[in-house]
Amino acid sequence: MQEKKEFATKYGLSIEPSPLSSLQWNPFIQIPQDPYHTISGKIARLLDSTLEILSQNGKKNLNKFWKYFEFPSHWSRIDCQRLAMIFPFILQRFLTPEYIKKEVFEKMKTATSLNSNNLIKKIIECWIRIANCTKLVFSSYFRNKDDYxxxxxxxxxxxECLIKVFPEFNMLPNVHVNFHLVQYAVSYGNLINISVGVKEMVHRTFKIFAPYTNKKEIDFDLIKRYNTMEGIRKFFDNNVNYKKIEIFDNWFITNNSTNISEGIIYLKIYFGL
Structure with a gap:
């Protein structure tokens, strides 16, 4: 111990633990998986697995009912989330044991210990459960602990339902992430806050505004504008911390910040005065 103290004294080190030593790095929480791509990948994999078990007649009937399905008029395209919403209804309209490959169907009956009718219901149940989970995962708010x-x-x-009917889901990372999504929701309020879709929307607004910047420090301009708009929004939402804000102050960047040309005007807006 004495040698340790002498060594610490010689090199100016502290033998007491650093205040940061108690901090723990948890990559599962601090680097969360993106819920959008996780759910989309799971739905896409379920679609592939469903198509693989269908016979040729089954695929023809699927195309037939898909073609005449009543899609909402405002849907310009079908993504994985929307596919999960409509696919249970399509399957319920045509799926019977005769439209599934005979050998595959017998193996599934043996593996699940279900009869023909119950197995068909279980396949449709997989789609119903994934649709319900998708809706809940992308809920904008969770009110209390019961929601989580x-x-x-x-x-x-x-x-459990996916793994029982389609065993290949047992080792699928997109299914394993299910056990972490709740912790992400608790840590970040909801799962939309960490969804890449939100980041892409913000990126799109930045790209639209980029041509109107001063072309000197685009990153600074975009962040400044974003913070300004957030301040205005919070002010009109009666946020007590935004009763007085200054916007457009130091908006433009010059080579010498102390020598501002006469053409640049500072616009200060005071609210609540």
Missing amino acids: NNLDIMLREES
Whole structure:
């Protein structure tokens, strides 16, 4: 111990632990998986698995009912989330044992210990569960602890249903993430806050505004504008911390910040005075 103290004294080190030593790095929480691509990948994989078990007649009937399905008029395209919404209804309209490959169907009956009718219902149930989970995952708010518990229960039941009917889902990372999504929702309020879709929307607004910047420090201009707009929004939302804000102050960047040309005007707006 004495040698340790002498060594610390010689090199100016502290033998006491640093205040930062107690901090723990948890990559599962601090680097969350993107819910959008996680859910989309899971839905796409379920679609592939469903198509693989269908016979040729089954695929023809699927195309037929898909073609005449009543899609909402405002849908310009079909993404994975919308596919999960409509696919259970399409399957319910045509799926019977005769439209599934005979050998595959017998293996599935043996593996699941279900009869023909119940197995068909279980396949459709997989799509229903994944649709319900998708809706809940992208909910804009969770009101209390019960909502988070409900999300946890639904994700676990979805995983069990998928693995029972389609064993290949057992080792799928997109299914394993189900066990972490609840913790992400608790840590970040909801899962929309960490969804890449939100980041892409912000990126799009930045790209639209980029041509109107001063072309000197685009990053600074975009962040300044974003913060200004957020301040205005919070002010009109009666946020007590935004009763007085200054916008457009130091908006433009010059080579010498102390020598501003006469053509640049500072516009200061005071609210609540």
